[in-house]
Amino acid sequence: MTIRAELRSDNAAAIAPEILEAIARANSGSSPGYGGDETTARLNSLVSEVFEHEAQVFPVTTGTAANALALSAMAPPWGAVLCHEEAHILANEAAATSMFGGGLALHGLPGVGAKVSPVVVEETLRETPWGDPHNSQPAVLSVTNASEYGAVYTQGEVGELAATARRFGVTTHLDGARLANALAATTSTPADMTCRAGVSVLSLGATKNGAMSTDAIVSFDPEVSAQLVYRTKRAGHAASKMRFHSAQLVRYLEDGLWLRLAAHANAQMARLWAGLQEFGLPAVVQPQANLVFVDLPDGCADSLEQAGVAFYRMRGRQVRFVTSFATTDAELDHALTVIRGHVARDRALG
Ligand SMILES: Cc1ncc(COP(=O)(O)O)c(C=O)c1O
Structure with missing residues (x-):
């Protein structure tokens, strides 16, 4: 056809021309592998600037890897991740989060437009048998923005969800496969929609929006970052020619592209x-x-x-x-x- x-x-879609040009520009000379290069250093400082918060960036090849590795570092194996019942991590990632999380459970919640609501999160956490070894213990709330159905959470909604979770000692992860689309649909800054709203770790999508072959985990939590150094390597996501992943992400974020x-x-x-x-x-x-x-x-x-x-x-x-x-x-x-x-x-x- x-x-x-x-x-x-x-x-x-194909690759955005600006990003393809950036890959071509990075294609000269030699540089250390596995992120020891200047472009990856620039990526880390650029992400900290864009999100107005100290952050560590881990380029990975897929959104699935970003989600599964981020969540595995945020929760213990006996933990549970709360998410919408149609969240990509639960419905479409072949249980990658459970595999990388050592059996970590995913608990789906209802909600219109694949959005979870603070009321349902609060009820679920209030009714959790905390400390009961027969029940996995909620450790992370994962929110997808833009949602799997194309709805968008405002920064206020993300903030309310994260604050609700925090009251129960639960941290917040954002599946940002389409974070750029959520930001473009609102007047929020990247910081207001994520770390300032209480998100500790973000899966930052890029491939769906013009990059060739990279997404990234952006961690605002140094303890999670320390684990991700090893978890990304063990999962085979510490790219030896990381400079080409970083070149894509730098160009992606630079000047608001x-x-x-x-x-x-x-x-x-x-x-x-x-x-x-x-x-x-x-x-x-x-x-x-x-x-x-x-x-x-x-x-x-x-x-x-x-x-x-x-x-x-x-x-x-x-x-x-x-x-x-x-x-x-x-x-x-x-x-x-x-x-x-x-x-x-x-x-x-x-
Ligand atoms: C909301 C959401 N999260 C994560 C992913 C996973 O991305 P990938 O297919 O690169 O693993 C997708 C892919 O469609 C998605 O729509």
Whole structure:
């Protein structure tokens, strides 16, 4: 099938030209491996500047590795991670967190739009049989921003969740596979949305938003950082040519490129959503970032596929559309034209 509109995933997009150029610029001379190079040193200072907090950065190749390794360092093996029941760590990472966490449990909580609420977190922690060895002990709350359904937590919401968790001695992890999209959807600074809101460790996504092959763990907690030095190595994520990972991340964060790329992806989702509303199609939640889960009329998914629109089918008539830094107006116009044609044919047939 010739693809005329790419709406499967933000990782189906290519590499942002700025980042590819940065890799090419880093490709000269020699330098020490495993993060002993100047670019990785620059990455650490840049992240501390961007998040306005002392931080240690661990580039890893996937968001799954970032989540699993971060959480394994934040909780004991008998611990539990609280998260939304549809959180990527629970639903889509093949129990990587439990494996790297030595059996660490994941406890899914309900909530609209894949967002957890302070009320449910509070209730869960209040009802926990603390000190009972028959029950895993909650140690970390993991929050995904933007959420798996494209909803966004405000900095106030993240702060309230982290404060609730802290009252029970539970720390907060943020799955920021799409943190840039969450920031671009709000007026929050990176610091306000994370460390200042009470997040101790962050999985910082980059590949879904223009990088080639790297995400990162950003740790604001020196005790967690000390463990991650060994945990990343043992898991095979201490890249020997780390300078090329760091070069991607430096360029990503420098001069706000990550936020500009995400703002484009979000704007394209807003454009798509405005078009979809014309047909009154129900979505799980109104998209605030760059993804939407929407119910299409019968047969419409087939029409879209036949017309070269790429997307994922979910349950029943529900499909997922994702925009990226590379999504063009022409792609969205094409998809909307196909849907409009399908709806018009349906109406004509009565
Ligand atoms: C919210 C979220 N977290 C983590 C990940 C994991 O990223 P990766 O596929 O790079 O392991 C994804 C991937 O889709 C995601 O959507």
